[in-house]
Amino acid sequence: MNLVYIIGPSGAGKSSLCEKLAGLDPQYIHFSLDDEVKKLSGVQHLTEIIRQPNDWEKFWTHCSQVIENIYRTGLESHIYLVDVGAGALETPIGREYFIGHAKQLICIMGSEDVVYTRNQEKLARSGASRTKDQFLHTEYSDERQSVYNAAQIRIDTSKGDVAVSLAEFEKAIISQMQN
Numbered sequence: 001m002n003l004v005y006i007i008g009p010s011g012a013g014k015s016s017l018c019e020k021l022a023g024l025d026p027q028y029i030h031f032s033l034d035d036e037v038k039k040l041s042g043v044q045h046l047t048e049i050i051r052q053p054n055d056w057e058k059f060w061t062h063c064s065q066v067i068e069n070i071y072r073t074g075l076e077s078h079i080y081l082v083d084v085g086a087g088a089l090e091t092p093i094g095r096e097y098f099i100g101h102a103k104q105l106i107c108i109m110g111s112e113d114v115v116y117t118r119n120q121e122k123l124a125r126s127g128a129s130r131t132k133d134q135f136l137h138t139e140y141s142d143e144r145q146s147v148y149n150a151a152q153i154r155i156d157t158s159k160g161d162v163a164v165s166l167a168e169f170e171k172a173i174i175s176q177m178q179n
Helices: 014-024 033-041 055-073 092-100 112-125 132-139 142-150 162-178
Strands: 002-007 028-032 079-083 105-109 153-156
Touching: 002 014, 002 162, 014 028, 014 079, 014 162, 028 033, 033 055, 033 079, 055 079, 055 092, 079 162, 092 142, 105 142, 105 162, 112 132, 153 162
Parallel strands: 002 079, 002 105, 028 079, 105 153
Antiparallel strands: none
16 A cells, blocks of 8 residues: 655645645545545534544544545555644544654645744634644644654755645655655
8 A cells, every 4th residue: 555644734735735746646646634534524624523632532533544444445556645634643642653654754844934824824714813822832742743753754845836845745755655
């Protein structure tokens, strides 16, 4: 199974790179873990699943079901890009899972200022917002950094050149498939 987990803070460009690459080459199949969990749960918003702190465990259970489904139904001729939303990294078991699959991780990062600005733009489309301190405390927490640091490949998207980031992303995926 050719499966790559794409991790990084919200606003780094995980979804954008996955969508662009999948749009250019049909061998790449993009799965947003958050979107797949919403489909599996029959909800429109993750807040319908996560209402209290202990609900993150339930969320991870849904994440693991989605991952199992991809493994069970995936084709060897495709490369599956699993865009890992932040919720999957909220539980110790989720973090352990991804650290244990470090060879399949690509971390999309960027400068904190650039990533925060992108995140704010994304949140504004849904009428939400959060302070920079809240963003940094959550997206760059020690717990998440432990997963980000486990990735053998890191791509900095804050330089602003989408074509360069996309080429670097595809090169990283091909490199991982050869290992």
